Amino acid sequence: MILPLLFLLASLLQKYGSEAESSHVTKFHLPSVKQQNGVQDSEQEKIITVSGEGMVQSPDFPRRYPRNIELTWRLVAPSNMRIQLTFDERFGLEDPEDGVCKYDFVEIEDLSEKAVLGRWCGSQSVPTSQTSKGSQIRIRFISDEYFPSEPGFCVRFSLLPVSASGPEVPAVLTPSQQDIENLSETVATLSTVEEVMKYLEPERWQLDMDELYKPTWHVLGKSFIHTKKARGGVDLNLLREEVRLYSCTPRNFSVSLREELKRTDAIFWPSCLLVKRCGGNCACCSQRCYDCQCVPTRVTKKYHEVLLLKHRSGGRGLQKSMTDVSLEHHEECACVCNDDWD
8 A cells, every 4th residue: 555655656746846847947948138018138239119109218317327338229110100209308418529429429220211310419409309211210329438418318209100100292302302403502502511411411410511521532622822922112113013903913703613613413512612813904905905805824723622412323312522623723814915906
């Protein structure tokens, strides 16, 4: 009687011990990357499955964020939905340098378009709302080792149906959709290169400014400086010099770059530049001269660095780059008689 009971007890212990061991192993192998609210940790970024409303923010928001960190969140929505981002009114990161966010900034990238929607820093104004064109968007926050600010940032996200994400045809043509003549007229009215960039790319103009002034392999502009020796001291010479200044001499003229360079396929900013060209009358020319004209006797080429705008092929927006243009400058002028008096 005792022997069968011992066999039964041993069998039960073996069975339940195996189940306990199996349960322990299954629990150990559960994916450790899964967290609450659909958040997963990966080596490079935190993946957030967007099924409703939520938020991402700088560490310790709304207090001073830590130094020397880089955080990335990838928001993933269903394929038939779009992601809308709205910034909290409390926004403040390290100020930009020369209008460009170089040190501490938050950046939003539309992964379906492979395009950066914007980069923001400082505390002058809260970034505008953003809506993705696809179902994935990336938010990146970087702070360097100097001058952390407060309160940092907080971005709230929500879902929009594809039909509600925006009209298919914009009511106003974007700069890249305008023809070259209309775009040229508009750009010519802008006062600074910052205004040009803001008009062309309102959401990413700071990135364009940063890229624009990076060193490139294009030929650097050249400068030719010519000094004039002034003589005089006596009244007669001074009077003669004053007359010469208003006679046939090199003087400032404004020229349209598109007309001067015969480039109707491009837009330049500034659209006009100053050049030295011969001007003034030839009243002091020989009295025997019937047709006296002011002409250049010494001409040089000078190089000016300007902003060049061109349409990309296939309607892929505008190409923006710094380029050198070569313009003629008249260094010396003289009155030349075309027809002698017979």
